[in-house]
Amino acid sequence: MSKEITPRGTDYAQWYQDLVIKAGLAEPSAVRGCMVIKPYGYAIWEKMQQALDRMFKDTGHSNAYFPLFIPKSFFSKEASHIKGFAKECAVVTHYRLKSTPDGKGIEVDKEAKLEEEYIVRPTSETIIWSTYKGWIQSYRDLPILVNQWANVVRWEMRTRLFLRTAEFLWQEGHTAHATRDEAVEETMKMLGVYAEFSEKFMALPVIKGVKTPFERFAGAVDTYCIEALMQDGKALQAGTSHFLGQNFARAFDVKFTTKDGTRDFVWASSWGVSTRLMGALVMAHSDDDGLVLPPMLAPYQVVIVPVYRNEEQLEKIRAYADGIIGALKAKGISTRFDDRDTHKPGWKFAEYEMKGVPVRLAIGPRDLENNTVEVARRDTREKTNYQAVDIDVKVTHLLNQIQENLYDKALDFRERSTYHADSMEEFEKLIGNGGFVYAHWDGKTETELKIKERTKATVRCIPLESRREKGKCILTGDPSPQKVLFARAY
């Protein structure tokens, strides 16, 4: 029988979970709230990492690594920061185990209590700024442009594979600057990097914006974000970039001497994307048959499946395929030739569709006779017979087409799912169907919360690139400088 997943229309959340598990991306682990990222899922994450890391290096950043454990006292130095994270921190209190008196088990050695407890990092601003204090004396030491790839822990109540897990992987950039303008510029630059990555690699259009005070990162002056729309009409924050002002410099007393000899606190930014992007990737393009991957992030872009009756035929196909594989690899296309005898072609077709491989080539006896290849593209499910000549050029073109098509489809979906509401009645009607809804808001947290309570929708961001048309708040009627972006969100 076939390996099936729940259709999106039946139960979107179940579809997502089935897909993540059956495509071999990740699975729940023995540890509450933590997942195992499986090789195929991790391969996609590695592709993301490679692309992002290249972009970070190209914008002048270097990688470094800071400790997993953060002394509790560091954590409490920035008041709003601790308030934001306190409820979800794992705490290390002891450093040794011992055998239980009956010798059968093991228990915490109460004697080995830490003088000061450690927090398992939920983010690294505090440990990094306590370190930067020692690195920075003068404007000559600035800027510091550092990124780290790391795991962090946020003790979430309810978890979902990739979208929200107690432990997740991410990168966090932490930069230090001599001026406010420079730190703001850095914040915006990295927001741009994330938007470019999302659109170019993930084929996922995003809205750039600034968060409301309510949604702002704990400890930031301003939080910027990119917001994407998933197929079920819910919004997902795909990346954040924070202008931290001098908040952490003040908290950790990081001052520098300026050119003209005065002393000032250092200006900061931080920015991150996480394995949550994997969830965004799945929910952006995939269908009821499984994952659909954009070629730019597919662990292998092309899979070749031989169709044969006997060993002799397989050898002929292998020879025929070798030429094609060589040509594809020369074009930089990652290709897998699946000649496993343990599974039949039909099984493999279904399996690679589940795994979202963008292009599948099937080669059988008929192709050897006619000098053809059967080409199937995952995004549209089209199957065509190509002449084998110049197959590398054709596949290159096809991969580009698929990448573009996925972006266009996602953009088209977002546009069809974006609405404007000029009254609360209109808003409530629209928001129920999912999608982005632009509406006027008076800028007050109180209003935002009331709208959330009534509709479950939140202000995703105040878009950076929308027209500044004045109007009246849909709830209070108070003046509003521009429409903001509302949605129900992950």
Next chain:
RNA sequence: CGGGGUGUAGUUCAGUCCGGUAGAAUGCCUGCUUUGGGAGCAGGAGGUCGUCAGUUCGAAUCUGGCCACCCCGACCA
């Protein structure tokens, strides 16, 4: 953390009400036939029924505690 649900073979589940030797499908293994869309037939292996205690001659089944997972809410990247 609140409400609801579920724990039985690798997986999905039946059996639980009404206690009496552990079941199906699928997957797995072997052989033969197959191979252009998740193959067919035959044979085979596989479970201290989440866990701990209690009731009983006897517990997957009844009682209680604990644990885990899933769904819905509150919180979050």
